[in-house]
Amino acid sequence: xxxxxVDDSKTMRNIQKGILTQLGYTDLExxxxxxxxxxxxxxxxxxxxxxxxxxxxxxxxxxxxxxxEQGHKVPIIMVTTEAEKSRVVEAIKAGVNNYVxxxxxxDLLGERIKETLARVAA
Amino acid sequence: MDQSYIIPFxxxxxxxxxxxxxxxxxxxxxxxxxxxxxxxxxxxxxxMSGDVEGSVVLSFPTATATRVVSIFTGTxxxxxxxxxxxxxxxxxxxxxxxxxxxxxxxxxxxxxxxVVIGQSHQxxxxxxxxxxxxxxxxxxxxxxxxxxxxxxxxxPAATA
Numbered sequence: 001x002x003x004x005x006v007d008d009s010k011t012m013r014n015i016q017k018g019i020l021t022q023l024g025y026t027d028l029e030x031x032x033x034x035x036x037x038x039x040x041x042x043x044x045x046x047x048x049x050x051x052x053x054x055x056x057x058x059x060x061x062x063x064x065x066x067x068x069e070q071g072h073k074v075p076i077i078m079v080t081t082e083a084e085k086s087r088v089v090e091a092i093k094a095g096v097n098n099y100v101x102x103x104x105x106x107d108l109l110g111e112r113i114k115e116t117l118a119r120v121a122a
Numbered sequence: 123m124d125q126s127y128i129i130p131f132x133x134x135x136x137x138x139x140x141x142x143x144x145x146x147x148x149x150x151x152x153x154x155x156x157x158x159x160x161x162x163x164x165x166x167x168x169x170m171s172g173d174v175e176g177s178v179v180l181s182f183p184t185a186t187a188t189r190v191v192s193i194f195t196g197t198x199x200x201x202x203x204x205x206x207x208x209x210x211x212x213x214x215x216x217x218x219x220x221x222x223x224x225x226x227x228x229x230x231x232x233x234x235x236x237v238v239i240g241q242s243h244q245x246x247x248x249x250x251x252x253x254x255x256x257x258x259x260x261x262x263x264x265x266x267x268x269x270x271x272x273x274x275x276x277x278p279a280a281t282a
Contacts, residue, residue, distance in 0.1 A: 008234065009212040010205055011195055015142075018196075054215070056234050081219020081232070101223075102216045103141035 001117075002027045004046035006037040006063065007079070008055040012102075016050055016079070019106045023113065034058025038066060046074055048117065051096075053080035053087070061094055068095035075120045077112055079104070124273065127174065127225070128152055128254055131269050134220030135180075135258060138213060143193045150257035155268055160255065161242030162266075163187065164201065166214035169233035174225055176271030177247050180214040184241070186263030193262070201239050211235035217267065228273075 003025050005013045013030050020028060029044040031037035033055040041049075049067075053060040064076055075097040080087075083101040091099060098116040100109055132149050139145045162181035169177050182190065184201055191209045192198050199206045214235050222230040238245065245268070247253050253270035 009208055009215070011209040011212050014195065054219075054232060054234060081216050081223075083219060083223035086229070102219065103138045105141060 001025050001047045002029070002044060003048045003050065004029045004031060004037065004041065004044060005050050006031045006034065006055070006060065007050070007052040008032050009052070012052070012079075016109070019109050020113075022106070023110055034060060034063030034066070037063055041067065041072070048113070049074060049076045050079050051076055053078060053082045053091070061091060064091070064094045064096055075116050077116055079109070127221075127271055128256065128269060130221040130224035131178070131217065131267050132256060133224065135217050135256070135267050137220055138216045139190075139260065142213075142216070143190065145190070145193065145260050145262060148259040150259065152254050152256045155253040155255040157246060158244055160266070161244060163239070163241050163243070164210055165238045165243065165245050166207075166210040166235050167238065167245065168214050168218045168235045170218065170222065170230055170271055171233070172230040173228040173274050174222070174230045174271050175274055176251050176269070178214060178218045178221070178271070179245050179247075179268040180210070180217060180265070181245070181268060182210070182265040183263060186260075186265050189262035190260075190265075207237035207239065211237045 003020055005016050007013050017028055029040055031040050035058040051060040077098045078091045078096045079100045081102045088099050098112050100112050136147045139147045163184040164182045164187040166180045191206055194209050218232050247270035251270045251272050253268050256267040258265050
Protein backbone atom coordinates (compact mmCIF):
# COMPACT_ATOMS: atom_id res chain seq x y z
CA UNK A 1 0.00 0.00 0.00
CA UNK A 2 1.25 3.47 -0.95
CA UNK A 3 1.04 5.99 1.86
CA UNK A 4 1.76 9.72 1.64
CA UNK A 5 2.82 11.63 4.77
CA VAL A 6 2.08 15.36 4.66
CA ASP A 7 3.62 17.26 7.57
CA ASP A 8 5.98 20.23 7.76
CA SER A 9 7.88 18.57 10.61
CA LYS A 10 10.47 16.06 9.45
CA THR A 11 10.56 14.70 13.00
CA MET A 12 6.85 13.93 12.86
CA ARG A 13 7.15 12.36 9.40
CA ASN A 14 9.97 10.15 10.67
CA ILE A 15 7.89 9.04 13.67
CA GLN A 16 4.98 8.21 11.37
CA LYS A 17 7.32 6.40 8.97
CA GLY A 18 8.57 4.22 11.81
CA ILE A 19 5.03 3.30 12.86
CA LEU A 20 3.94 2.58 9.28
CA THR A 21 7.01 0.48 8.59
CA GLN A 22 6.27 -1.62 11.68
CA LEU A 23 2.75 -2.12 10.33
CA GLY A 24 4.24 -3.36 7.07
CA TYR A 25 3.70 -0.26 4.94
CA THR A 26 7.00 0.60 3.30
CA ASP A 27 5.97 2.32 0.04
CA LEU A 28 5.96 5.83 1.47
CA GLU A 29 6.17 9.34 0.03
CA UNK A 30 6.67 12.54 2.00
CA UNK A 31 5.45 16.10 1.46
CA UNK A 32 6.30 19.11 3.61
CA UNK A 33 3.07 21.08 3.04
CA UNK A 34 -0.17 21.05 1.09
CA UNK A 35 1.35 22.53 -2.06
CA UNK A 36 4.14 19.96 -2.05
CA UNK A 37 1.58 17.20 -1.56
CA UNK A 38 -0.57 18.42 -4.46
CA UNK A 39 2.48 18.36 -6.71
CA UNK A 40 3.30 14.76 -5.72
CA UNK A 41 -0.07 12.96 -5.54
CA UNK A 42 -0.35 12.62 -9.32
CA UNK A 43 2.89 10.72 -9.75
CA UNK A 44 2.75 8.77 -6.48
CA UNK A 45 -0.98 7.86 -6.55
CA UNK A 46 -1.29 7.27 -2.77
CA UNK A 47 -3.79 4.80 -1.36
CA UNK A 48 -3.78 6.48 2.08
CA UNK A 49 -2.74 9.96 3.23
CA UNK A 50 -1.79 11.21 6.70
CA UNK A 51 -2.16 15.00 6.69
CA UNK A 52 -1.17 17.62 9.25
CA UNK A 53 -3.34 20.75 9.59
CA UNK A 54 -0.99 23.65 10.40
CA UNK A 55 1.63 23.94 7.67
CA UNK A 56 3.20 26.83 5.75
CA UNK A 57 2.31 27.61 2.11
CA UNK A 58 -0.85 25.49 2.13
CA UNK A 59 -2.48 24.10 5.27
CA UNK A 60 -3.85 20.59 5.49
CA UNK A 61 -7.51 21.57 5.38
CA UNK A 62 -7.04 23.51 2.14
CA UNK A 63 -5.11 20.58 0.70
CA UNK A 64 -7.91 18.14 1.58
CA UNK A 65 -10.53 20.37 -0.06
CA UNK A 66 -8.48 20.76 -3.23
CA UNK A 67 -7.64 17.05 -3.36
CA UNK A 68 -11.30 16.10 -2.98
CA GLU A 69 -12.29 18.69 -5.62
CA GLN A 70 -10.10 16.72 -8.03
CA GLY A 71 -12.38 13.74 -7.42
CA HIS A 72 -9.99 11.58 -5.37
CA LYS A 73 -11.71 9.18 -2.95
CA VAL A 74 -8.47 7.99 -1.29
CA PRO A 75 -8.82 7.79 2.53
CA ILE A 76 -7.28 10.66 4.49
CA ILE A 77 -6.39 10.69 8.19
CA MET A 78 -5.76 14.12 9.64
CA VAL A 79 -2.94 13.99 12.23
CA THR A 80 -2.83 17.33 14.01
CA THR A 81 -2.62 19.31 17.23
CA GLU A 82 -6.01 20.85 16.37
CA ALA A 83 -8.13 19.04 18.96
CA GLU A 84 -11.26 21.20 19.24
CA LYS A 85 -14.54 19.51 18.24
CA SER A 86 -15.28 22.35 15.82
CA ARG A 87 -12.00 21.64 14.02
CA VAL A 88 -12.75 17.91 13.80
CA VAL A 89 -16.18 18.66 12.33
CA GLU A 90 -14.63 21.10 9.85
CA ALA A 91 -12.11 18.49 8.75
CA ILE A 92 -14.72 15.74 8.35
CA LYS A 93 -16.88 18.10 6.28
CA ALA A 94 -13.87 18.82 4.06
CA GLY A 95 -13.50 15.11 3.34
CA VAL A 96 -11.24 13.69 6.05
CA ASN A 97 -12.05 10.05 6.89
CA ASN A 98 -10.45 9.84 10.33
CA TYR A 99 -8.71 12.07 12.86
CA VAL A 100 -5.73 11.67 15.21
CA UNK A 101 -4.79 14.34 17.73
CA UNK A 102 -1.10 14.91 18.48
CA UNK A 103 0.44 13.80 20.76
CA UNK A 104 -0.38 10.17 19.94
CA UNK A 105 1.01 6.77 20.84
CA UNK A 106 2.18 4.40 18.10
CA ASP A 107 -0.66 2.05 19.06
CA LEU A 108 -3.28 4.76 18.61
CA LEU A 109 -2.05 5.82 15.18
CA GLY A 110 -1.80 2.17 14.13
CA GLU A 111 -5.37 1.49 15.28
CA ARG A 112 -6.72 4.53 13.42
CA ILE A 113 -4.97 3.46 10.22
CA LYS A 114 -6.38 -0.07 10.42
CA GLU A 115 -9.83 1.28 11.33
CA THR A 116 -9.81 3.71 8.39
CA LEU A 117 -8.72 1.10 5.86
CA ALA A 118 -11.28 -1.39 7.19
CA ARG A 119 -14.07 1.18 6.85
CA VAL A 120 -13.07 1.97 3.27
CA ALA A 121 -12.86 -1.72 2.38
CA ALA A 122 -16.31 -2.48 3.86
CA MET B 123 -3.02 37.69 32.68
CA ASP B 124 -5.99 35.40 33.35
CA GLN B 125 -4.55 32.58 35.51
CA SER B 126 -7.01 30.09 34.05
CA TYR B 127 -4.91 30.06 30.89
CA ILE B 128 -1.98 28.50 32.78
CA ILE B 129 -3.49 25.15 33.80
CA PRO B 130 -4.11 24.04 30.20
CA PHE B 131 -0.40 24.53 29.46
CA UNK B 132 0.60 22.53 32.55
CA UNK B 133 -1.68 19.65 31.53
CA UNK B 134 -0.56 19.85 27.92
CA UNK B 135 3.20 19.85 28.53
CA UNK B 136 2.84 16.85 30.82
CA UNK B 137 0.68 15.04 28.26
CA UNK B 138 3.02 15.75 25.34
CA UNK B 139 6.19 14.66 27.14
CA UNK B 140 4.55 11.61 28.69
CA UNK B 141 2.91 10.46 25.43
CA UNK B 142 5.63 11.19 22.88
CA UNK B 143 8.76 10.72 25.03
CA UNK B 144 7.51 8.56 27.93
CA UNK B 145 9.02 11.31 30.08
CA UNK B 146 7.14 12.36 33.22
CA UNK B 147 7.30 16.10 33.95
CA UNK B 148 7.07 17.63 37.43
CA UNK B 149 5.70 21.16 37.55
CA UNK B 150 7.10 23.86 39.85
CA UNK B 151 5.40 27.03 41.03
CA UNK B 152 4.47 29.26 38.06
CA UNK B 153 5.75 32.80 38.46
CA UNK B 154 5.73 36.09 36.64
CA UNK B 155 8.68 36.45 34.33
CA UNK B 156 10.37 39.82 34.38
CA UNK B 157 12.04 41.02 31.16
CA UNK B 158 15.64 39.82 30.92
CA UNK B 159 15.29 37.58 33.96
CA UNK B 160 16.10 34.19 32.40
CA UNK B 161 18.52 33.32 29.64
CA UNK B 162 17.80 30.35 27.40
CA UNK B 163 19.94 28.26 25.07
CA UNK B 164 17.15 26.76 22.98
CA UNK B 165 13.73 28.40 22.58
CA UNK B 166 10.80 27.21 20.51
CA UNK B 167 8.25 29.96 20.01
CA UNK B 168 4.69 29.88 18.75
CA UNK B 169 2.12 32.63 18.32
CA MET B 170 -1.56 32.48 19.21
CA SER B 171 -4.26 34.58 17.57
CA GLY B 172 -8.04 34.80 17.62
CA ASP B 173 -10.06 34.91 20.84
CA VAL B 174 -6.78 34.45 22.76
CA GLU B 175 -3.64 36.12 21.50
CA GLY B 176 0.02 36.12 22.51
CA SER B 177 2.94 33.74 22.48
CA VAL B 178 4.23 30.54 24.03
CA VAL B 179 7.93 29.78 24.52
CA LEU B 180 9.29 26.33 25.34
CA SER B 181 12.82 26.98 26.59
CA PHE B 182 15.71 24.67 27.47
CA PRO B 183 19.34 24.66 28.52
CA THR B 184 21.35 23.00 25.73
CA ALA B 185 22.01 19.77 27.66
CA THR B 186 18.31 19.25 28.41
CA ALA B 187 17.24 20.02 24.85
CA THR B 188 19.83 17.61 23.47
CA ARG B 189 18.56 14.77 25.68
CA VAL B 190 14.91 15.53 24.91
CA VAL B 191 15.52 15.70 21.14
CA SER B 192 17.49 12.47 21.29
CA ILE B 193 14.52 10.64 22.84
CA PHE B 194 11.99 12.33 20.54
CA THR B 195 13.84 11.62 17.28
CA GLY B 196 15.62 8.43 18.29
CA THR B 197 18.87 10.01 17.05
CA UNK B 198 21.73 11.93 18.65
CA UNK B 199 21.54 15.37 17.02
CA UNK B 200 23.81 18.36 17.40
CA UNK B 201 21.93 21.61 18.20
CA UNK B 202 23.37 23.00 14.96
CA UNK B 203 21.55 20.36 12.89
CA UNK B 204 18.35 21.59 11.20
CA UNK B 205 16.43 18.53 12.42
CA UNK B 206 17.20 19.59 16.00
CA UNK B 207 15.20 22.80 15.55
CA UNK B 208 12.46 20.89 13.75
CA UNK B 209 12.05 18.54 16.72
CA UNK B 210 11.92 21.32 19.32
CA UNK B 211 9.47 23.24 17.14
CA UNK B 212 7.17 20.24 16.92
CA UNK B 213 7.17 19.96 20.72
CA UNK B 214 5.99 23.55 21.22
CA UNK B 215 3.43 22.99 18.47
CA UNK B 216 1.93 20.05 20.37
CA UNK B 217 2.09 21.80 23.75
CA UNK B 218 0.33 24.90 22.38
CA UNK B 219 -2.23 22.93 20.39
CA UNK B 220 -3.09 20.79 23.39
CA UNK B 221 -3.47 23.85 25.61
CA UNK B 222 -5.66 25.85 23.25
CA UNK B 223 -8.02 22.89 22.90
CA UNK B 224 -8.76 23.38 26.61
CA UNK B 225 -9.73 27.04 26.17
CA UNK B 226 -13.43 26.31 26.36
CA UNK B 227 -15.50 28.10 23.74
CA UNK B 228 -12.56 29.98 22.26
CA UNK B 229 -11.61 30.07 18.60
CA UNK B 230 -7.81 30.22 18.64
CA UNK B 231 -5.27 29.66 15.88
CA UNK B 232 -1.58 28.89 16.34
CA UNK B 233 1.28 29.88 14.07
CA UNK B 234 3.98 27.64 12.68
CA UNK B 235 6.78 27.48 15.28
CA UNK B 236 10.05 29.38 15.23
CA VAL B 237 13.18 28.16 17.02
CA VAL B 238 16.06 30.22 18.40
CA ILE B 239 19.34 28.51 19.33
CA GLY B 240 22.10 30.49 21.01
CA GLN B 241 23.67 30.46 24.44
CA SER B 242 21.85 32.49 27.10
CA HIS B 243 19.59 34.43 24.76
CA GLN B 244 16.55 36.42 25.84
CA UNK B 245 13.04 36.16 24.42
CA UNK B 246 10.90 39.29 24.75
CA UNK B 247 7.15 39.06 24.20
CA UNK B 248 4.62 41.85 23.93
CA UNK B 249 5.20 44.59 26.47
CA UNK B 250 1.51 44.86 27.29
CA UNK B 251 1.04 41.19 28.22
CA UNK B 252 2.41 39.61 31.41
CA UNK B 253 4.50 36.47 30.88
CA UNK B 254 4.14 33.55 33.27
CA UNK B 255 6.96 31.03 33.50
CA UNK B 256 5.99 27.44 34.31
CA UNK B 257 9.12 25.66 35.60
CA UNK B 258 9.35 22.00 34.57
CA UNK B 259 11.61 19.22 35.82
CA UNK B 260 12.24 15.90 34.13
CA UNK B 261 14.83 13.12 34.01
CA UNK B 262 16.34 15.00 31.04
CA UNK B 263 16.78 18.13 33.14
CA UNK B 264 14.94 21.40 33.78
CA UNK B 265 13.10 23.42 31.19
CA UNK B 266 10.35 26.00 31.12
CA UNK B 267 7.13 27.00 29.41
CA UNK B 268 6.60 30.76 29.18
CA UNK B 269 3.03 31.75 28.50
CA UNK B 270 2.23 35.30 27.51
CA UNK B 271 -1.37 35.42 26.33
CA UNK B 272 -4.48 37.48 26.83
CA UNK B 273 -8.01 37.22 25.61
CA UNK B 274 -8.97 39.36 22.69
CA UNK B 275 -11.01 42.45 23.65
CA UNK B 276 -14.69 41.55 23.77
CA UNK B 277 -14.12 37.84 24.37
CA PRO B 278 -15.54 36.38 27.61
CA ALA B 279 -13.05 35.16 30.24
CA ALA B 280 -11.59 31.65 29.99
CA THR B 281 -13.44 28.75 31.56
CA ALA B 282 -10.74 26.12 31.07
